[in-house]
Amino acid sequence: NIEDAIKPERIIYRVKKDNNQQEHTTPLNIGFQLSGESGHVRRTLYISFLALVNAVIVGFIAKALILLIGFFTNIFFYGRFLFHEVSPAENELGYWVIVIPAAGGLIVGIMARFGSRAIRGHGIPEAMEKIVKEQSKIPPLITFLKPLSAAISIGSGGPFGAEGPIISTGGALGSFCGQTLHITSNERKILLAAGATAGMTAIFGTPFAAILLAIELLLFEFSARSFIPVMIACVTGACMHFILFSAEPTFPMPAVQIVGTSSVIGYAVIGLLTGFAAVIVTKILYLIEDGFEKLPVHWMWWPAMGGLIVGVIGTFAPATLGVGYENITNALSGELSITVLISLCLWKFVSWSFALGSGTWGGTLAPLLTIGSSFGCLMGIAGQQYFPEAGISLPMAALVGMSAMFAGSARALLTSIVFALETTMQESTLLPLIAGCVLSYLVSFIFMRNTIMTEKIKRRGIMLPESYHADVLAITTVGDILEPLGEKGFLVVNESASANEVKTWLSSGGIDYDKNTILVVRNDNVTLSGTLHKSKLFQDSIDDSTQMGAIMDRRVYTVDKENSLESALEFMLTSDQDIIPVVESPSHLLVSVLTERDILNAFERRFHEEKHLHRHISMRKETLSVLKRSRSFFKKALTDREDR
Numbered sequence: 001n002i003e004d005a006i007k008p009e010r011i012i013y014r015v016k017k018d019n020n021q022q023e024h025t026t027p028l029n030i031g032f033q034l035s036g037e038s039g040h041v042r043r044t045l046y047i048s049f050l051a052l053v054n055a056v057i058v059g060f061i062a063k064a065l066i067l068l069i070g071f072f073t074n075i076f077f078y079g080r081f082l083f084h085e086v087s088p089a090e091n092e093l094g095y096w097v098i099v100i101p102a103a104g105g106l107i108v109g110i111m112a113r114f115g116s117r118a119i120r121g122h123g124i125p126e127a128m129e130k131i132v133k134e135q136s137k138i139p140p141l142i143t144f145l146k147p148l149s150a151a152i153s154i155g156s157g158g159p160f161g162a163e164g165p166i167i168s169t170g171g172a173l174g175s176f177c178g179q180t181l182h183i184t185s186n187e188r189k190i191l192l193a194a195g196a197t198a199g200m201t202a203i204f205g206t207p208f209a210a211i212l213l214a215i216e217l218l219l220f221e222f223s224a225r226s227f228i229p230v231m232i233a234c235v236t237g238a239c240m241h242f243i244l245f246s247a248e249p250t251f252p253m254p255a256v257q258i259v260g261t262s263s264v265i266g267y268a269v270i271g272l273l274t275g276f277a278a279v280i281v282t283k284i285l286y287l288i289e290d291g292f293e294k295l296p297v298h299w300m301w302w303p304a305m306g307g308l309i310v311g312v313i314g315t316f317a318p319a320t321l322g323v324g325y326e327n328i329t330n331a332l333s334g335e336l337s338i339t340v341l342i343s344l345c346l347w348k349f350v351s352w353s354f355a356l357g358s359g360t361w362g363g364t365l366a367p368l369l370t371i372g373s374s375f376g377c378l379m380g381i382a383g384q385q386y387f388p389e390a391g392i393s394l395p396m397a398a399l400v401g402m403s404a405m406f407a408g409s410a411r412a413l414l415t416s417i418v419f420a421l422e423t424t425m426q427e428s429t430l431l432p433l434i435a436g437c438v439l440s441y442l443v444s445f446i447f448m449r450n451t452i453m454t455e456k457i458k459r460r461g462i463m464l465p466e467s468y469h470a471d472v473l474a475i476t477t478v479g480d481i482l483e484p485l486g487e488k489g490f491l492v493v494n495e496s497a498s499a500n501e502v503k504t505w506l507s508s509g510g511i512d513y514d515k516n517t518i519l520v521v522r523n524d525n526v527t528l529s530g531t532l533h534k535s536k537l538f539q540d541s542i543d544d545s546t547q548m549g550a551i552m553d554r555r556v557y558t559v560d561k562e563n564s565l566e567s568a569l570e571f572m573l574t575s576d577q578d579i580i581p582v583v584e585s586p587s588h589l590l591v592s593v594l595t596e597r598d599i600l601n602a603f604e605r606r607f608h609e610e611k612h613l614h615r616h617i618s619m620r621k622e623t624l625s626v627l628k629r630s631r632s633f634f635k636k637a638l639t640d641r642e643d644r
């Protein structure tokens with residue numbers, strides 16, 4: 001309703017005389033402006049409250065998921081009905097371990113086939129796809145099926161982390177809340193991101209890393225209305241982590257001393273090598289996934305087939321089974337042998353890649369951290385062996401490898417750095433982490449077109465933003481791109497002009513008739529009088545001698561020169577006008593007319609700034625100018641000396 005979206009800034013009364021020469025005053029409504037800004041704070045507070053409530057619920061769901069994983073692990077590997085956390089690596093089943101992951105894969109395959117196929121996937125990529133393609137709408141059934149199927153998958157030995165399912169479940173809860181309330185698509189996106197990041201925080205206790213994850217991978221924007229609810233959700237999720245889990249570091253490690261220059265260089269090299277490893281891991285993962293796509297069997301059976309490979313590997317490398325958060329802690333201790341590190345790095349990757357490629361679902365972050373920390377520790381051992389003077393610490397090398405693997409594969413640079421800091425609570429690791437993660441990110445950027453999070457989405461033809469730009473429409477005012485009124489005369493007519501004169505004028509100007517185009521009507525004092533649709537000129541009831549002032553629409557929606565192009569465009573869409581008169585406050589004198597082409601010119605100017613190469617200062621010219629002035633100075637000095 002246009003009346004709800006606008007408010008009158010000023011009403012001018014126009015005096016006219018009827019046939020009896022009696023004066024009548026008729027209101028001329030000028031200067032209607034959008035008034036949405038006043039509600040932004042209220043809406044932000046409302047969405048923040050919903051995000052807080054959802055975060056509390058997600059915290060309990062996270063705890064329930066961990067208990068469910070423990071329950072199914074106890075059933076599958078130990079035959080007991082207990083909920084406490086236990087590692088499947090301690091089982092004594094021998095070769096029977098082979099069939100357990102396959103059985104779990106069969107169960108979740110059936111759940112996906114007859115429940116919802118949407119429960120398949122990594123977690124974060126599916127949330128990204130829903131945000132970009134489906135207005136953040138996730139089927140409510142996912143809220144229940146995702147954690148249950150993930151608990152069965154991981155509990156039966158699936159080499160996944162618990163963070164992926166809880167991120168998906170938190171996002172689904174936020175989306176469900178957004179679908180049941182009267183909110184916008186953008187607000188639903190914020191609730192989805194807030195629920196997802198609250199789930200990540202509830203598992204790892206990393207609120208700041210989760211906020212950065214939302215900014216880098218989910219929100220695709222950086223604005224207060226978006227990250228305030230996300231921040232509140234993440235803080236709430238952290239509190240739930242402290243209450244339901246622990247306030248201790250998620251991945252404790254020995255204290256790290258302040259590093260020197262040679263050590264930073266060594267850790268940077270480890271990050272560089274981990275970047276290449278991240279590229280290889282990502283490419284092999286999707287090659288395996290492509291292989292499963294070509295199998296002549298229904299996808300429902302793929303998780304069971306992947307589970308067989310997981311089970312076979314679990315017979316000789318049991319540490320690869322299940323979540324394996326303890327493997328990350330052990331690698332960060334720097335006390336694992338080379339054999340164990342190679343086993344974790346290699347066989348965890350093989351087991352996880354076949355399980356994930358087969359369509360079994362679970363978190364990708366924990367496997368990446370396991371592989372990265374083991375690889376980093378191996379590189380640290382090599383560094384100590386061949387470059388002992390570099391002073392490389394094995395725990396620090398493992399941490400750099402862990403973070404760099406995350407940065408290179410997901411290309412979430414800031415998130416990976418802060419995540420390592422928050423999970424270990426070792427602030428002195430910041431400089432090595434930055435050096436390693438930046439180089440890993442650089443390698444990934446050069447050698448990998450997409451990331452482990454976006455490859456599947458891009459294959460479906462869904463485009464994702466690769467960088468953030470300042471909104472051109474928000475930072476450009478109407479006055480910045482406005483052309484003088486004289487250059488737009490074809491859009492402006494005088495109220496005393498007749499219909500025939502205007503038709504002739506339009507025809508002579510070579511302007512095609514367009515029923516959606518509006519003419520701006522002004523008086524002799526260049527004051528705005530009204531607007532007129534061109535279609536009205538061609539109505540049978542309009543005589544050629546009819547003046548524009550008699551048939552114009554007196555309700556005029558205008559923008560001021562100081563308004564942003566964003567509000568002007570929103571105004572165009574709301575009022576269904578393709579041109580908007582621009583007035584000067586407070587006189588409301590007609591300054592010019594804003595068209596759709598003017599708004600496109602703002603983008604054209606940005607493209608020119610980004611693509612056009614130019615040099616403002618020529619060093620050659622500057623050097624010649626300095627030499628010329630110096631020559632003149634010395635010549636004048638010699639002349640003055642000879643005169644004396």
